Every structure is written in structure tokens, then in C-alpha cells.
Amino acid sequence: MHDQQTETYHFALNTQREISETLNQSTDIYETLQSSLEKLLKMMNLTTGWIFLVYDEHQYELAAHHQLPPALDEDEQTVMRMDQGCSDCYCLNRYNEDRLTEAVQSIRCARLTDAKKLNPNADTSGLTHHASVPLTIRGAKVGLLNLATPGMREFRDDELLLLESVAYQIGATVERIRLYNKQSDMLITKERTRLARDLHDSVKQKLFALSLTAKGVESLSKDVPTIQEAVSDISTLSQEALFEMQSLIWQLRPEHEEDSVCDALEKQALRLGLNAHVQCACISLNETVQQTFIKIGQEAIFNTYKHSKSNTVKIELKTHDDIVVLTIEDEGVGGALTIPGRFGMKSMQERAAQIGATLSVDSPTNKGTKVEVQLHKEVTCIENDCFTRG
Structure with missing residues (x-):
């Protein structure tokens, strides 16, 4: 015993x-x-x-x-x-x-x-x-x-x-x-906030100063067309860089983390001066999926602002059977797939792959661009409560 x-x-x-x-x-x-x-x-x-x-x-x-x-x-x-x-x-x-x-x-x-x-x-x-x-x-x-x-x-x-x-x-x-x-997420958020602050206090301010300087030089070089054209290019590039930096700083800051996917993407569109038409089903997404959708959507919206020559973007989040679908669409010049590296495709595809989603881009020339992300069985959906804005 x-x-x-x-x-x-x-x-x-x-x-x-x-x-x-x-x-x-x-x-x-x-x-x-x-x-x-x-x-x-x-x-x-x-x-x-x-x-x-x-x-x-x-x-x-x-x-x-x-x-x-x-x-x-x-x-x-x-x-x-x-x-x-x-x-x-x-x-x-x-x-x-x-x-x-x-x-x-x-x-x-x-x-x-x-x-x-x-x-x-x-x-x-x-x-x-x-x-x-x-x-x-x-x-x-x-x-x-x-x-x-x-x-x-x-x-x-x-x-x-x-x-x-x-x-x-x-x-x-x-x-x-x-x-x-x-704790790791908190440390990442803290570091993102620090980077955003540093970019705002240094790089963004220098780009702004460069933009102002370029405009001043441009006004002084009216009698020298060659110089004026070059300075005009500098002014345009610095303005574009300033807008890109502003978008990057906003993405780095954690204030938007509590926003829903559509709220965050609508804010992104408005910050870039785009008219946003938003149609979203009320869907509860886990945090990883939500942040990934936001990042992909932000990339697509920024490309609309930068390349589409359209001032309107459509943002849609919906469910179909057991699939949740995020769509970012514009009616611009299209042709996003004809210029390698222009559309940030690799970045969006990598983000989608990380959560098991599929990403597709339809961008025929002169017929606009449609970015669509589809994800299976990762959400809890409330199908009957939807809203439309814009």
C-alpha cells in the first residue's frame, strides 16, 4: 500500500x-x-x-x-x-x-x-x-x-x-x-507614438520649410523659365512628400485604434481631402483582423488620393455567407497594375496573407480601381444593422 x-x-x-x-x-x-x-x-x-x-x-x-x-x-x-x-x-x-x-x-x-x-x-x-x-x-x-x-x-x-x-x-x-x-502591444504603441512625434517635429517641419522655400524661389525666377520649371517640380514633390508624411504620421499614432474599420478609413479619406461614400455592416472583428483591414484600406485610399485623379472614394464593409469583404473603390484613371511598384500591391498582399485573407485588385485603364479583401470565418456578424454615409 x-x-x-x-x-x-x-x-x-x-x-x-x-x-x-x-x-x-x-x-x-x-x-x-x-x-x-x-x-x-x-x-x-x-x-x-x-x-x-x-x-x-x-x-x-x-x-x-x-x-x-x-x-x-x-x-x-x-x-x-x-x-x-x-x-x-x-x-x-x-x-x-x-x-x-x-x-x-x-x-x-x-x-x-x-x-x-x-x-x-x-x-x-x-x-x-x-x-x-x-x-x-x-x-x-x-x-x-x-x-x-x-x-x-x-x-x-x-x-x-x-x-x-x-x-x-x-x-x-x-x-x-x-x-x-x-505589455508587448503597449511597448509597440509607445514606440509608434515616439516615431510619429519625431517625424512630426523634424521631418514634416523640414518638408514644410522646403515647400515654402520652393514657392518663394519660384516667384523670384519668373524671368528664367528653366529654373522656374525645376523649382516648380521641387515644390510639387515636396508637397506630395508632405502629404505622404502626414498620412504616415497619422497611421503611426494610436488614437485611431478604437475606431471601427469604416470610421478609421473615413477619417483617412477626409484627411486627404477625398469625398468618402461609406456603406458598412456592423461587424465585430477581432483586433488583429480589424487593424489589418485598416492598414490595407489606408494604403488603398492613399493610392486613390495620389494616383487616381479622382476626389471620391467608396468604402464598403459587408458579409456574404461566411465571408467578410472590405472594398475600396474609385472612379479614377485606373491602370494601377500596369506600373510595377506603384500600387503598394506587395505590402497589401503581405498584410492580407498574415490573417489568411485574399486580396484582389481590378484596375482597368480609365475605368477606376477596386481593391477587395475577403476573409473567411474570422468574425462575429450582426447582419441587420447597417449604415450608409456620404
Whole structure:
């Protein structure tokens, strides 16, 4: 009996040590959760597991998973995700209703049940139930750890206690990484503000002075056409550089970060003296997607100002099925794709690729330019509340 207790103690200690080492190796939440889940399953001699991160009672995401049965794994784990997942998930419902506050050893998986109802031949790998362990930190909800194996394994009390201890470590790690990322974002914002201030106080002022000097020299060189033409070019270029610098400074400053995509882009258009026609569905975007849409839109609007020879731009944000679409369009001279490097295409494409979006540009000569960004399954949409301005 004593030997068995000693063995149990050493197993629990070793499990916590290995999981702790894994949890402290990365500042990427998803990488950390995936690695920890796989190690925990191996040590507990289990086959399948997944972790939900819970943001509120209406929002969650599948953050990590390992060896899901085909019934849950097909179509990129569609049934496990919030947008098309199970609407009556027992474990998440109990968790959100504060009825799952400790490790529970056997919960019938509603997602597997639904899969069998839809397709009696669905391959569930013999799974029907799973253990559920809440992830919390100081009483705050973080997520849910689900573990399963064929045959409804019965967990001992000491195993459930071990799982709760590991779950607490995972919850603390998620909070640590989130705080780290928040601090990093604050440092980036601080540096962006400093750069914007320095550009405003030095480069912008010098460009302004150059522009004034060029105008003065131009007025004094009326009798020398060659000089007047050269100085006129200098004046025009300095004015363009001044406008570009002003746009860059505005993009660097963090004041617009709380704006919606359309509000931020409308402000950009107005700052450049463009008439903006805005039509947007009210869509809730995660922060990364929102900022990326804003950056791409700003680039497109600036190109409208600089190259289109049009003083009007159309800004549209809409949804179609499971796709959100941002469109920036003008009725200018077009031809943006005929001059390499002119349209900032590479920058916009890179930004779109970073969030898994696709970017297209339609710019026939003399028929205007249309920039369109399409993104799948990254948003929560409120379809019926739309507005139009301009």
C-alpha cells in the first residue's frame, strides 16, 4: 500500500514538473496549449483531448486538439468551432452556468451524439464520453480541458486532483501569455507614438520649410523659365512628400485604434481631402483582423488620393455567407497594375496573407480601381444593422 502511494506521488510530481516545463517554454498560447495537451495525454495514457478557450458565454474557440475522431476532425474540425459547432454542448453549457467548477469524469459528448444522428456511420473511434476539467485563474473563466479514451475510463480521485492541478497551471500560463502580449502591444504603441512625434517635429517641419522655400524661389525666377520649371517640380514633390508624411504620421499614432474599420478609413479619406461614400455592416472583428483591414484600406485610399485623379472614394464593409469583404473603390484613371511598384500591391498582399485573407485588385485603364479583401470565418456578424454615409 505504501509503495503504491509512493508511486502515485512520484507520478503526480513528475507529471506536474514536465507540464510546468512545457508551459514555460513559449509565449505563443496555441503552441503552448498544443504541446501541453499532447504531453498530458501521453502521461495519462489517453488517446484524445482538446482545449477550448472561453471568452464569454457566447464566444469560445478550439485552441488545441489531439487525435480527434474522424466525426469531429473532418472539414477542419468544423463541428468543434463556434460558428458552426454544436449549439447544445453539455460541458460548455455547464461551465458557463458555473455548474462545472471541478474536474468531472464522465460527460456524454453532445458533438459526437449529433455527429451520429446526422450520419449513423460516422466514425467516433469508440468515444462517447469525456472528462472535463475547467481552466480558471483566481475564479475567472479561461477555458475547458476535455480528455477522452474509448471505453469510458474511470479516473481515480488522485488523478482528478492531478488534472485540476495541471488545469490551474494551464490557466495561469494563459493569463501570463496574455499579459505578456498586452505589455508587448503597449511597448509597440509607445514606440509608434515616439516615431510619429519625431517625424512630426523634424521631418514634416523640414518638408514644410522646403515647400515654402520652393514657392518663394519660384516667384523670384519668373524671368528664367528653366529654373522656374525645376523649382516648380521641387515644390510639387515636396508637397506630395508632405502629404505622404502626414498620412504616415497619422497611421503611426494610436488614437485611431478604437475606431471601427469604416470610421478609421473615413477619417483617412477626409484627411486627404477625398469625398468618402461609406456603406458598412456592423461587424465585430477581432483586433488583429480589424487593424489589418485598416492598414490595407489606408494604403488603398492613399493610392486613390495620389494616383487616381479622382476626389471620391467608396468604402464598403459587408458579409456574404461566411465571408467578410472590405472594398475600396474609385472612379479614377485606373491602370494601377500596369506600373510595377506603384500600387503598394506587395505590402497589401503581405498584410492580407498574415490573417489568411485574399486580396484582389481590378484596375482597368480609365475605368477606376477596386481593391477587395475577403476573409473567411474570422468574425462575429450582426447582419441587420447597417449604415450608409456620404
